[in-house]
Amino acid sequence: MRIEYLPTEYLVYLAVIRGDARSPKTWMARAYALLPFLNFMDEHAFSIADPTEEQLSHYRNSLERNGVRRERLARVMSVICDFYEWSHRKGFSKALPFTLASQRVTNRGLLAHVQASRLTSRSILIPRVRRSRDGRMPRFYTLADQARILDEFDERDRLIAEWALFTGLREFEICALTIGQIPPQREYQGRLTTIIRLAETKFGKAADLRVPTWLLNKTYQYVAFFGRPAILRAARRRGNSDIPANIFLGRWGTTLRPDSVYNRFKAALAVVSLPGTFHDLRHTFAICTLDALMRSERYAGSKGLEALLVLKSRMRHEQISSTMIYLRAREFYFEDIDSGLWELPAGEGDLT
Numbered sequence: 001m002r003i004e005y006l007p008t009e010y011l012v013y014l015a016v017i018r019g020d021a022r023s024p025k026t027w028m029a030r031a032y033a034l035l036p037f038l039n040f041m042d043e044h045a046f047s048i049a050d051p052t053e054e055q056l057s058h059y060r061n062s063l064e065r066n067g068v069r070r071e072r073l074a075r076v077m078s079v080i081c082d083f084y085e086w087s088h089r090k091g092f093s094k095a096l097p098f099t100l101a102s103q104r105v106t107n108r109g110l111l112a113h114v115q116a117s118r119l120t121s122r123s124i125l126i127p128r129v130r131r132s133r134d135g136r137m138p139r140f141y142t143l144a145d146q147a148r149i150l151d152e153f154d155e156r157d158r159l160i161a162e163w164a165l166f167t168g169l170r171e172f173e174i175c176a177l178t179i180g181q182i183p184p185q186r187e188y189q190g191r192l193t194t195i196i197r198l199a200e201t202k203f204g205k206a207a208d209l210r211v212p213t214w215l216l217n218k219t220y221q222y223v224a225f226f227g228r229p230a231i232l233r234a235a236r237r238r239g240n241s242d243i244p245a246n247i248f249l250g251r252w253g254t255t256l257r258p259d260s261v262y263n264r265f266k267a268a269l270a271v272v273s274l275p276g277t278f279h280d281l282r283h284t285f286a287i288c289t290l291d292a293l294m295r296s297e298r299y300a301g302s303k304g305l306e307a308l309l310v311l312k313s314r315m316r317h318e319q320i321s322s323t324m325i326y327l328r329a330r331e332f333y334f335e336d337i338d339s340g341l342w343e344l345p346a347g348e349g350d351l352t
Helices: 005-017 024-043 053-065 070-090 143-150 155-167 171-175 213-224 227-237 258-272 279-295 297-302 305-315 320-332
Strands: 100-106 117-123 193-198 207-212
Touching: 005 024, 005 070, 024 053, 024 070, 053 070, 143 155, 143 258, 155 171, 155 207, 155 213, 155 227, 155 258, 155 279, 171 258, 193 213, 207 213, 213 227, 279 297, 279 305, 279 320, 297 305, 305 320
Parallel strands: none
Antiparallel strands: 100 117, 193 207
8 A cells, every 4th residue: 555545545534524624734733743654664664554563662762762752752643543543443454553441431411311431442652651750740940940041032032931930821821911901000009919800811711810010010111111112113114003902022013922932932941951841931930839828827737728729720720630730849849949039928829
């Protein structure tokens, strides 16, 4: 069977039958994941129609040796597994080249009374990545790491990183911030923190965000005097008069994209030889905030449970289980945490 046939048929199935063509990025990402694998199989004279579990392991090991990140590795292998599950159902492959494991799925909602749970199977992406001691531990940046990273940025990108580091905002939430969300200085002078309203969050709900006053002042200066006006002037010289009200703009006055923030941060990490992603600033915020809360007299006697509820609100998590990972992370990084910059003034620990 020719090398082009199976993946082409699979992509047609994705786009036409399964309906995954709402965005071309969906099937293109799968195509880019499959092509190197198929070339690998062809170069080694392996059967594309009927690979073995050892051959998939061999390919995954080669990706790992080439420095492919664990998250990307899992996505690639997921695409390959999905491809061969489809191929096996269509009768193109004689057997699945990976192990299936049984797991119990509980029904919820309207059909829960009909069948409480059922057994299903899932593909095991082999070979499994050996987890280090900190496994799923959120990455934490020390004060020295933070200084090294921030020194690599210009004024705009440094301010963006500080919003993530001291409020826990995600990339798209920072890009969506508008000038109208920053209150007049007279409304928050004399306070150490103030609350602004977020219109756009991960789960589509409006939420309150507590922001340090010094960060609001710095943002106000950026908008009124230093960084943003220069971008506006450059945009108008190019004839762009339709400039959005976002605080952070692209080079020519356009809306700043989250992937631009992510890529700029990754470039800075490469310069200072540190691992991680932009989201690790949010993890650092959570760990330092939890440490500051647990050290305060107000939450000292609750073994961290009340502090976790406050952190859940500040992180805008749907489930407390998403917040609880930071208890273990605080213990793991305890000797490296200096949460002085995240200390909360008396009476300002909760979002009320």
